[in-house]
Every structure is written in structure tokens, then in C-alpha cells.
Amino acid sequence: MEKIKLTEELSFSRMIHGLWRLNDWNLKDQELVMLIEECLDLGITTFDHADIYGNYQNEAIFGKALALKPSLRDKMEIVTKCGIKLLSNQRPDHEVKHYDTSKDHIIKSAENSLKNLQTDYVDVLLIHRPDPAMDPEEVAEAFTLLKEQGKVKHFGVSNFTPSQFDMLSSYLPFPLVTNQVEISVSHLETFQDGTIEHCLQKRVAPMAWSPVAGGKIFNATDEKSVRIKKALLEVGEELGTKELDKLMYAWLLYHPAKIMPVIGSGKIERIRSAVDALSIKMTCQHWYKIWIASTGVDVA
Amino acid sequence: MEKIKLTEELSFSRMIHGLWRLNDWNLKDQELVMLIEECLDLGITTFDHADIYGNYQNEAIFGKALALKPSLRDKMEIVTKCGIKLLSNQRPDHEVKHYDTSKDHIIKSAENSLKNLQTDYVDVLLIHRPDPAMDPEEVAEAFTLLKEQGKVKHFGVSNFTPSQFDMLSSYLPFPLVTNQVEISVSHLETFQDGTIEHCLQKRVAPMAWSPVAGGKIFNATDEKSVRIKKALLEVGEELGTKELDKLMYAWLLYHPAKIMPVIGSGKIERIRSAVDALSIKMTCQHWYKIWIASTGVDVA
Amino acid sequence: MEKIKLTEELSFSRMIHGLWRLNDWNLKDQELVMLIEECLDLGITTFDHADIYGNYQNEAIFGKALALKPSLRDKMEIVTKCGIKLLSNQRPDHEVKHYDTSKDHIIKSAENSLKNLQTDYVDVLLIHRPDPAMDPEEVAEAFTLLKEQGKVKHFGVSNFTPSQFDMLSSYLPFPLVTNQVEISVSHLETFQDGTIEHCLQKRVAPMAWSPVAGGKIFNATDEKSVRIKKALLEVGEELGTKELDKLMYAWLLYHPAKIMPVIGSGKIERIRSAVDALSIKMTCQHWYKIWIASTGVDVA
Numbered sequence: 001m002e003k004i005k006l007t008e009e010l011s012f013s014r015m016i017h018g019l020w021r022l023n024d025w026n027l028k029d030q031e032l033v034m035l036i037e038e039c040l041d042l043g044i045t046t047f048d049h050a051d052i053y054g055n056y057q058n059e060a061i062f063g064k065a066l067a068l069k070p071s072l073r074d075k076m077e078i079v080t081k082c083g084i085k086l087l088s089n090q091r092p093d094h095e096v097k098h099y100d101t102s103k104d105h106i107i108k109s110a111e112n113s114l115k116n117l118q119t120d121y122v123d124v125l126l127i128h129r130p131d132p133a134m135d136p137e138e139v140a141e142a143f144t145l146l147k148e149q150g151k152v153k154h155f156g157v158s159n160f161t162p163s164q165f166d167m168l169s170s171y172l173p174f175p176l177v178t179n180q181v182e183i184s185v186s187h188l189e190t191f192q193d194g195t196i197e198h199c200l201q202k203r204v205a206p207m208a209w210s211p212v213a214g215g216k217i218f219n220a221t222d223e224k225s226v227r228i229k230k231a232l233l234e235v236g237e238e239l240g241t242k243e244l245d246k247l248m249y250a251w252l253l254y255h256p257a258k259i260m261p262v263i264g265s266g267k268i269e270r271i272r273s274a275v276d277a278l279s280i281k282m283t284c285q286h287w288y289k290i291w292i293a294s295t296g297v298d299v300a
Numbered sequence: 301m302e303k304i305k306l307t308e309e310l311s312f313s314r315m316i317h318g319l320w321r322l323n324d325w326n327l328k329d330q331e332l333v334m335l336i337e338e339c340l341d342l343g344i345t346t347f348d349h350a351d352i353y354g355n356y357q358n359e360a361i362f363g364k365a366l367a368l369k370p371s372l373r374d375k376m377e378i379v380t381k382c383g384i385k386l387l388s389n390q391r392p393d394h395e396v397k398h399y400d401t402s403k404d405h406i407i408k409s410a411e412n413s414l415k416n417l418q419t420d421y422v423d424v425l426l427i428h429r430p431d432p433a434m435d436p437e438e439v440a441e442a443f444t445l446l447k448e449q450g451k452v453k454h455f456g457v458s459n460f461t462p463s464q465f466d467m468l469s470s471y472l473p474f475p476l477v478t479n480q481v482e483i484s485v486s487h488l489e490t491f492q493d494g495t496i497e498h499c500l501q502k503r504v505a506p507m508a509w510s511p512v513a514g515g516k517i518f519n520a521t522d523e524k525s526v527r528i529k530k531a532l533l534e535v536g537e538e539l540g541t542k543e544l545d546k547l548m549y550a551w552l553l554y555h556p557a558k559i560m561p562v563i564g565s566g567k568i569e570r571i572r573s574a575v576d577a578l579s580i581k582m583t584c585q586h587w588y589k590i591w592i593a594s595t596g597v598d599v600a
Numbered sequence: 601m602e603k604i605k606l607t608e609e610l611s612f613s614r615m616i617h618g619l620w621r622l623n624d625w626n627l628k629d630q631e632l633v634m635l636i637e638e639c640l641d642l643g644i645t646t647f648d649h650a651d652i653y654g655n656y657q658n659e660a661i662f663g664k665a666l667a668l669k670p671s672l673r674d675k676m677e678i679v680t681k682c683g684i685k686l687l688s689n690q691r692p693d694h695e696v697k698h699y700d701t702s703k704d705h706i707i708k709s710a711e712n713s714l715k716n717l718q719t720d721y722v723d724v725l726l727i728h729r730p731d732p733a734m735d736p737e738e739v740a741e742a743f744t745l746l747k748e749q750g751k752v753k754h755f756g757v758s759n760f761t762p763s764q765f766d767m768l769s770s771y772l773p774f775p776l777v778t779n780q781v782e783i784s785v786s787h788l789e790t791f792q793d794g795t796i797e798h799c800l801q802k803r804v805a806p807m808a809w810s811p812v813a814g815g816k817i818f819n820a821t822d823e824k825s826v827r828i829k830k831a832l833l834e835v836g837e838e839l840g841t842k843e844l845d846k847l848m849y850a851w852l853l854y855h856p857a858k859i860m861p862v863i864g865s866g867k868i869e870r871i872r873s874a875v876d877a878l879s880i881k882m883t884c885q886h887w888y889k890i891w892i893a894s895t896g897v898d899v900a
Contacts, residue, residue, distance in 0.1 A: 084899075085885075097898055098888035105884075129900060132791045133887050135856035136800060159900070162463065163762065163794040167801040191432045194463040200436060201467040256435035284405075285385075287433050288398035298397055299384075300429060300459070462763065491732045494763040500736060501767040556735035584705075585685075587733050588698035598697055599684075600729060600759070 001043025001278065004205045004258050006177040010123065010154055012046040012077055014253070015275055016207060018262035019047060022061050023054035025266035032065040033072070038268050040075055042275045048180075048207070048262050049117070050081035050128055051109050056090040059116035067118045078117060079180075079207075081128040081158060082109035099131035106142035110152055125152045126180060130164045136171035143172060156180070158209075162198035179206050183259055185228050185248050185294055186213035196257050211261035212248045224296065231293035235286045245270065247290075249277035254287050301343025301578065304505045304558050306477040310423065310454055312346040312377055314553070315575055316507060318562035319347060322361050323354035325566035332365040333372070338568050340375055342575045348480075348507070348562050349417070350381035350428055351409050356390040359416035367418045378417060379480075379507075381428040381458060382409035399431035406442035410452055425452040426480060430464045436471035443472060456480070458509075462498035479506050483559055485528050485548050485594055486513035496557050511561035512548045524596065531593035535586045545570065547590075549577035554587050601643025601878065604805045604858050606777040610723065610754055612646040612677055614853070615875055616807060618862035619647060622661055623654035625866035632665040633672070638868050640675055642875045648780075648807070648862050649717070650681035650728055651709050656690040659716035667718045678717060679780075679807075681728040681758060682709035699731035706742035710752055725752040726780055730764045736771035743772060756780070758809075762798035779806050783859055785828050785848050785894055786813035796857050811861035812848045824896065831893030835886045845870065847890075849877035854887050 003011040017039050027035065036047075049059050059080065066073055083101045085094045110125055125146065127139065146152040155172070157165060158180040169176055179199060181190045187210065190196050199206045216222070220229040232247045241247065252259045263274045292298060303311040317339050327335065336347075349359050359380065366373055383401045385394045410425055425446065427439065446452040455472070457465060458480040469476055479499060481490045487510065490496050499506045516522070520529040532547045541547065552559045563574045592598060603611040617639050627635065636647075649659050659680065666673055683701045685694045710725055725746065727739065746752040755772070757765060758780040769776055779799060781790045787810065790796050799806045816822070820829040832847045841847065852859045863874045892898060 095885060096889055096892060098885055098892075099899060100884045102884060132788075132796075132891065133855055133884065137856070161794065163797045163801070167797040170801050188432075194461065196432075197463045197467040201463070201470050255433055256437070284400045284402060284433065285395060285398055289396055291432065292396060292398075299399060488732075494761065496732075497763045497767040501763070501770050555733055556737070584700045584702060584733065585695060585698055589696055591732065592696060592698075599699060 001275065004260055006205060007154060007175070010077070010177060012178075012205075012260055013044050014258075014260055014278065015042075015044050015249075016046040016048050016079075016260050016262045017044050017271065018209070018264040019049050019058050019062055020053050020264050021266065022058040027266065029064050029068055032061065033069050035266065035268065036065060036072055036076075039271060040072070042272065044263075044271070044275070045075060046077040046079065046260075048079045049113070050084075050126075051113055052081075052084050052086050052128070055088055056086070059113055063116050063118035073119055077123040078119065079124045079126065079156075080110075080113045080117070080122050081126040082106055082113070083128040083131060099129055099133075101127055101131040101134045101139055103138040103142040106139065107146065110142075110146050114151060121150055122152055124154045124156050124177060126156045126158045126178070127160075127168075128158050130157070130160050134168070136168050139168060140171040140173070147174070158207075162194050165198065165202070176204065178204060178260075180209055180262070181206055182210050183208035183252060184211050184213040185232070185251050185290055186217060186225065188291070188294055196255075199257050205258040205260060208252055208259045208261045211252055211263070212245045217244055217248065224294065227293040227296065228290065231290045235282070235289055238286070239280055239282070241280070243273055243276075246273050246277045246280065249274050250280035250282055251287060251290050253277055253280075254282045301575065304560055306505060307454060307475070310377070310477060312478075312505075312507075312560055313344050314558075314560055314578065315342075315344050315549075316346040316348050316379075316560050316562045317344050317571065318509070318564040319349050319358050319362055320353050320564050321566065322358040327566065329364050329368055332361065333369050335566065335568065336365060336372055336376075339571060340372070342572065344563075344571070344575070345375060346377045346379065346560075348379045349413070350384075350426075351413055352381075352384050352386050352428070355388055356386070359413055363416050363418035373419055377423040378419065379424045379426065379456075380410075380413045380417070380422050381426040382406055382413070383428040383431060399429055399433075401427055401431040401434045401439055403438040403442040406439065407446065410442075410446050414451060421450055422452055424454045424456050424477060426456045426458045426478070427460075427468075428458050430457070430460050434468070436468050439468060440471040440473070447474070462494050465498065465502070476504065478504060478560075480509055480562070481506055482510050483508035483552060484511050484513040485532070485551050485590055486517060486525065488591070488594055496555075500557050505558040505560060508552055508559050508561045511552055511563070512545045517544055517548065524594065527593040527596065528590065531590045535582070535589055538586070539580055539582070541580070543573055543576075546573050546577045546580065549574050550580035550582055551587060551590050553577055553580075554582045601875065604860055606805060607754060607775070610677070610777060612778075612805075612807075612860055613644050614858075614860055614878065615642075615644050615849075616646040616648050616679075616860050616862045617644050617871065618809070618864040619649050619658050619662055620653050620864050621866065622658040627866065629664050629668055632661065633669050635866065635868065636665060636672055636676075639871060640672070642872065644863075644871070644875070645675060646677045646679065646860075648679045649713070650684075650726075651713055652681075652684050652686050652688075652728070655688055656686070659713055663716050663718035673719055677723040678719065679724045679726065679756075680710075680713045680717070680722050681726040682706055682713070683728040683731060699729055699733075701727055701731040701734045701739055703738040703742040706739065707746065710742075710746050714751060721750055722752050724754045724756050724777060726756045726758045726778070727760075727768075728758050730757070730760050734768070736768050739768060740771040740773070747774070758807075762794050765798065765802070776804065778804060778860075780809055780862070781806055782810050783808035783852060784811050784813040785832070785851050785890055786817060786825065788891070788894055796855075800857050805858040805860060808852055808859050808861045809864075811852055811863070812845045817844055817848065824894065827893040827896065828890065831890045835882070835889055838886070839880055839882070841880070843873055843876075846873050846877045846880065849874050850880035850882055851887060851890050853877055853880075854882045
């Protein structure tokens with residue numbers, strides 16, 4: 001599989017596996033080991049976590065699988081996130097869901113992720129959400145310390161606007177390596193608000209969360225989803241596939257920003273279908289048919 | 301007439317003649333030669349085209365006039381555009397109106413413009429609309445090749461936001477020389493969304509399309525147009541003119557961004573009236589009376 | 601009191617006294633001298649004016665107090681503003697409220713401020729509002745001349761967006777030292793539109809006007825204000841105070857952008873309460889409880 005070079009030392013697989021719903025998949029440890037191995041066989045080497053996924057449980061589930069087969073660790077890149085504090089029985093001191101990007105919290109959260117994941121380092125740590133009260137000097141101190149200690153190799157952000165990205169960057173002694181944002185046929189905002197242009201300008205490849213629009217195109221009950229589904233199927237007819245998710249991934253892969261979709265499925269056949277999207281060659285006109293179906297208006 | 305220096309080697313006349321509606325004017329070739337000569341006599345040396353104007357026909361109409369009197373070519377700057385694919389009997393392979401800024405399309409479109417215009421080069425080629433799927437590396441390759449071959453002297457964009465402008469610029473080995481955007485007493489968006497500020501910051505003089513608001517102020521049926529017309533006439537009374545279009549041009553010319561209005565008329569008396577606007581000296585208070593009439597609210 | 605360093609030579613007190621409503625306070629000259637001295641005793645050394653405050657009268661009222669006790673001048677930093685032309689019996693030639701940032705007006709306005717304030721210089725002159733017709737070259741010429749003449753030491757802006765700030769900066773031979781914008785628990789726009797991030801990126805500490813939301817939280821008649829008041833009181837219970845204004849100031853002071861609130865009160869007890877906010881130590885969770893009450897939605 002194509003690799004996307006994020007820095008001199010770091011590359012991600014073009015398709016990324018996301019563990020957001022790992023706890024819902026009800027996998028036994030050995031089954032998760034198998035799923036990871038199947039991903040690696042497909043060329044998916046990058047795995048996306050967050051401290052809070054699965055009510056703060058998913059990192060530990062993944063960590064148990066790694067402990068069962070430690071040789072897997074060197075074959076993968078692990079991404080995790082910090083900065084959101086959930087209302088949770090796991091965190092009784094949180095009285096309201098909020099963000100915390102203090103030096104203290106970033107370091108504690110990262111160290112906790114290492115413990116849960118049963119690993120010595122994560123490849124990339126992301127700030128999960130832009131924190132309007134973020135002190136960029138504290139973030140810079142936390143990142144620098146974690147990097148010096150070898151606990152985190154590289155840093156990025158998630159759901160940041162261009163100005164938030166640039167502001168934080170200006171305080172860091174190293175570049176942010178990615179911005180994980182929502183991108184799909186049904187969610188064009190990041191194309192329209194300058195986020196993806198900013199990625200292109202900064203030569204930062206974005207990760208795409210919810211790349212198949214959370215499933216709403218498959219059922220397609222609302223008008224917009226109906227339009228998109230119809231356009232996907234029309235384009236699919238020319239391209240020789242009826243698989244909606246494959247077409248939605250192909251639409252993202254067509255774009256020059258080197259979008260890296262985060263596949264959120266625990267079923268290997270769906271993951272395989274996503275990977276198959278890499279062989280689809282959309283044309284410019286195909287891409288626009290889907291764009292126009294999504295916006296609901298012709299281009300100007 | 302005042303010239304606006306865009307680069308060391310390139311200047312535009314402050315007022316520009318636009319050929320968008322050339323096919324509607326029903327001019328015989330010799331009449332078009334006369335119109336061009338009258339423009340040149342007035343000091344208008346810059347002529348604005350696009351591949352798609354007149355259903356892909358207008359460049360060729362202009363080209364025939366140039367062929368009748370080849371000595372005109374050296375007296376003018378020709379601007380044309382590419383990147384939109386119209387639904388058109390001229391382009392039966394287009395199934396939906398869309399944008400295409402691939403290397404292949406830019407080069408083919410520019411070469412086709414040269415053939416239609418019966419000239420060896422165009423002075424400036426613009427990307428007509430921001431393409432959300434634009435690959436800036438392909439654009440850079442196309443521009444560089446066209447420049448090396450002498451087919452296009454300089455490059456610019458049209459309807460680009462600041463972030464789109466900066467993104468593309470970051471891939472080019474030479475600066476973009478202009479951004480042609482909609483600016484008029486009735487269309488203040490480019491003042492309000494940072495586009496004109498960005499032009500000032502980058503020292504890029506913008507071209508203004510639809511500079512007299514497409515004629516809707518003359519009839520003034522809607523409330524906003526009625527307010528604007530009233531304010532223009534009030535200001536005109538102090539300035540000694542009742543010509544609405546002259547006042548609308550003067551309002552643009554007042555602005556420090558060196559806005560270059562694209563005059564879209566085929567009638568020499570209307571073009572002359574536009575040029576006369578250069579001698580009008582609005583005050584700051586005049587300018588604001590018209591601004592406030594357009595926004596419909598007092599300044600803060 | 602904490603000082604905020606704006607340049608190598610210029611520092612403001614963290615809390616600033618604002619003279620916007622000076623004419624409403626009906627102070628005798630000697631009473632104003634006393635108020636100024638009490639501010640200075642509290643550590644408030646920075647005083648915020650504008651040419652237009654009090655229908656163009658407030659600078660002169662303040663100037664009379666300075667004339668009564670000239671030794672005060674060296675103990676304070678004076679900020680004033682220019683660029684708005686009010687409809688006013690004091691300015692009969694203004695036919696409509698508008699902005700004017702011409703070289704001529706900036707210089708005349710600044711010189712008039714010096715005369716009214718009975719001082720040889722102001723520490724900082726701000727452009728009061730972004731002027732869509734601003735000629736940045738004229739502003740640069742005016743600023744440069746005023747600085748060379750020693751009439752104004754430093755320059756800044758007010759209510760500028762990031763792109764307006766950057767554009768003007770690009771024409772100036774020295775940095776803008778502040779951006780005075782509206783920030784309060786009830787006015788989050790400057791957090792949400794990139795303004796405060798831009799201040800952090802440019803290392804420019806913003807001044808906050810209307811930092812206690814113009815008083816509407818005290819009465820709290822609308823839904824949003826009711827929510828904010830409730831959250832402030834809940835947080836206040838944990839922090840040991842029921843003073844709403846102190847809590848609103850503390851919320852601003854928590855933020856890492858080094859926001860400098862402009863206290864608009866003529867009552868020394870309210871000023872003292874504002875200064876007391878400096879000793880309150882909010883937590884991240886407190887800050888977010890108030891943020892969420894203001895937006896009316898949970899964080900994402």
C-alpha cells in the first residue's frame with residue numbers, strides 16, 4: 001500500500017485503521033490480534049486511538065492484544081489523542097465535559113496512554129479538539145518534554161482551523177505532522193472553510209475521520225444523502241462497482257491533499273473494501289458529480 | 301490613462317475592456333476592429349477574455365478582428381481564463397458543469413485560446429474559479445511550461461479567497477499577478493471577507509468584474525438598489541453628474557486597492573462614460589454614504 | 601499589579617481604566633484627580649481614551665485634571681483613538697457617521713487629542729475601527745510622522761480582524777502593539793473568529809472593551825444572561841465570592857492571551873473589585889462551565 005511521508009522519519013499507510021468503536025466489536029484478545037494482523041497484511045500499518053475512546057477503555061483493550069503478540073508493535077504506527085475530559089464513571093472528578101490542554105494534563109494523559117497501550121512510545125500524539133483557553137506555551141512545554149523522553153515521537157492536532165494550527169505551530173520547535181478532521185462526501189466543510197487548502201499549503205497530509213459519513217449514505221433517508229447515493233451509484237456504474245463505501249473512499253483518495261481515511265470498522269471485509277478503493281481511478285467529472293450532489297447546487 | 305504596474309514587465313490600463321458579452325453585440329469584424337481602436341484611443345489597452353465566454357466562441361470573434369489588423373496586438377494586453385468546463389454543444393463530452401485545473405486541461409485550454417485569438421501569446425492567464433479538487437503541483441507544472449514556451453507571460457486567478465490564493469502561490473516559482481473578483485457598490489462581500497485586504501497586503505491589484513452590478517442599480521426595483529441609487533444621485537449632485545455608471549466606477553476607483561474595473565459594454569459611449577469616472581474626485585464621506593446605502597446600516 | 605510588556609519600552613498595567621463614560625460621571629476636576637490617584641495607587645497606570653468619547657469632550661475633561669496635577673502624567677500610559685467621524689454638534693461638517701483614516705485626519709485628530717489631554721505625547725494611538733476604504737500607505741505615513749515628532753510613542757488598532765491587522769502591519773515600519781476588541785463572558789466572537797488566536801500568534805496582548813458585558817449579566821433578563829449568571833454564581837461559590845463583575849474579570853484573566861480588561865467604571869469600589877479579580881484562581885473546569893453557559897451547548 002502507498003505510504004504517506006509525514007516527516008523524514010515518519011510515514012503512515014494511506015489507509016488507517018480507527019479504534020474508536022473497538023469496545024463495541026466485542027473481540028476476544030486473540031481475535032483482535034488477528035484483526036491487527038489482517039490489517040498489516042493489507043498494508044494498513046497506522047492505528048488511530050484516543051484516550052477517551054470507549055469510555056477511556058479502548059487503548060487498554062488494544063494494549064492487551066499487543067501484549068499477547070509484542071512483535072506487532074514494531075510493524076505499526078500508533079496515533080493517540082488527548083485534551084478532552086469526558087463526563088465518565090472513569091473520571092468522577094469531571095463535572096462537565098470540557099477540554100484541558102494544560103502541560104500537566106497532556107503529560108499525564110500521554111503517560112496513561114502508554115500504560116494502557118502497553119508500549120514505550122506512541123508515534124503521534126494529537127490534541128483532540130481546539131481548546132479556546134489553550135496556553136500554547138504549556139502545550140509546547142509538554143510536547144517538548146514527551147519528545148525528549150522518547151514517549152512521543154511526533155505531534156499533531158485534530159479538528160483545528162488554519163488559524164489554530166498556525167498559532168500553535170508558532171510556539172513549537174518542530175512541525176505538527178497532521179490535522180485529523182472530518183472529511184467525507186457528506187461533510188464538505190473542511191473543503192469550504194480553508195482547512196484542506198491550509199493542509200496543502202503547509203504540506204501537511206490530513207487524516208479524515210468519519211470518511212464514509214457515519215453510514216448515513218447507505219440508508220439515505222434525508223434528501224442530501226439520497227442525492228449523494230444516487231450520484232455514487234451513477235459514478236460506480238462507470239467504474240464497475242456498486243459498493244458505496246468503496247466509492248466514498250475513492251472520492252477522498254482522488255483529492256491531491258493526500259487525505260488518509262480512518263477506517264472505523266472491525267469487520268475485515270469492510271476494511272478490505274476500503275483498501276480496494278485505492279485501485280479505483282475516478283475522473284475529475286466523476287468527482288464533481290458527487291460534489292454537486294452533496295452541495296445540491298451546480299458549480300458557479 | 302493611468303497604468304497599473306502588476307510586475308516589472310507588465311502593466312494594465314486602469315480601466316479594462318471585457319469581452320464576456322461580445323457575441324451578443326453582433327458586431328461585424330470591421331466594427332469590432334473600430335471598437336478596439338476606440339478603446340485604445342481612450343487609453344484602455346487591456347482586454348479581458350475567457351475560454352468559455354460566448355459559449356466558447358468569443359475568443360475566436362476577437363481573433364478575427366486581430367487578424368484583420370495585426371498591428372493591434374502589440375498595443376494591448378490580453379487576459380484570458382481557463383478551468384471551467386461548461387455544459388455546451390461545443391463540448392459534448394461534458395456531462396455536468398464542473399471545474400478542471402489538471403495540467404492537461406490548462407495547457408490544452410491555453411493553446412486553444414491562442415489559436416482562437418490568433419496570437420502567439422496571452423499576457424495573463426487566470427484560473428477562472430477556485431477548484432476544490434485543484435492539484436497545485438499540476439497547476440504549477442502547467443504554468444511553468446506555458447511560460448517557458450512563451451505562450452503565456454504571466455498568471456493570475458479569479459474568484460479566489462485569500463487562503464486559496466496563498467495556497468496556490470506557495471507552489472509557484474513566480475507571483476500571481478492579479479485576482480479578478482466581483483466588486484461593486486452592490487457587492488461588498490470582497491471588502492467584507494478579507495479578499496480586498498489580502499490584495500492590499502500582497503500588493504496585488506484586483507480586477508473587478510460586474511463593476512456596475514450588472515445593471516440592477518439603473519432600474520432599482522429591490523430595496524437595496526433603490527437605496528444605492530438614491531445615494532449615488534445625492535453624491536452625484538455634489539460632484540456634478542447624474543450618470544449612475546460613472547459614479548459606480550468612481551466609487552471603485554476611490555479605493556486604495558487600485559481596483560481595475562472590467563467594463564463589459566460594447567457601446568463606445570458607455571465605455572467613454574466609464575473612463576470619465578477617472579476624473580471624478582470623491583471624498584471619504586461620499587464613499588461612505590454609498591457604502592452605508594448598500595449595507596443598509598450605519599457604521600459601528 | 602502585574603504589568604504586561606507590549607514592547608521593549610512599553611508596558612501596560614494588567615487592568616486598564618477606561619474613560620468612555622467620563623462625562624456621565626459628573627466629576628469635578630479635583631474629584632477626577634482623586635480618582636486617577638486611586639487608580640494609580642491600585643496599580644492601574646494605563647488610561648484608555650478616544651477622540652470621540654463623550655461627544656468629543658472626555659479627553660479635555662481628563663486634560664484639565666492633568667493640568668491641575670501635572671506630576672500625574674509621568675506615572676501613567678495614555679491610550680487614545682482616532683478614525684471615527686461622529687454625527688455631532690461638535691463636528692457640523694459630518695453629514696453621516698463614517699470612518700476616516702486618511703493621513704490628514706489621523707494627524708489632525710492626534711494633535712487635537714494632545715491639546716485636549718494637555719500633554720506632549722500619547723503612549724499609544726489606536727485606529728478605532730477597521731475602515732474598508734483605508735489606505736495603508738497613508739496610515740503608515742501618518743504614524744511615522746507622529747512617531748518622529750514624538751507626539752505618539754506607539755500604535756495599535758481596535759476591532760480589527762486578523763487579516764486587517766496583518767494587512768496594515770505589512771505597511772508599517774514598526775509593530776502594532778495591541779488590538780482592543782470586545783471580549784466578555786457574553787461576547788465570545790473574538791474567541792471564535794480567530795481574533796484572539798491571532799493575538800497569541802503575533803504575541804500581541806489584546807485590550808478587552810466591555811469586559812463585563814455592559815452590565816447585562818447583573819440584571820440577566822435574557823436566557824443567555826440567566827445561564828451565564830447562574831454559572832458565575834456556581835463557580836463563585838467554589839471560589840468564595842458572589843461578586844459577578846469580579847468573576848467576569850477573573851474569567852478573562854484566566855486566559856493565556858494576557859487579556860487586559862478596560863474597566864469602564866467611575867466608582868472606585870467597582871474598580872477595586874475588578875482589581876481584586878487578579879487574586880482569583882479559576883480552574884480549567886470553572887472556565888469551561890462559564891464558556892458552556894454562554895454558548896448554550898456542550899463542547900464537541
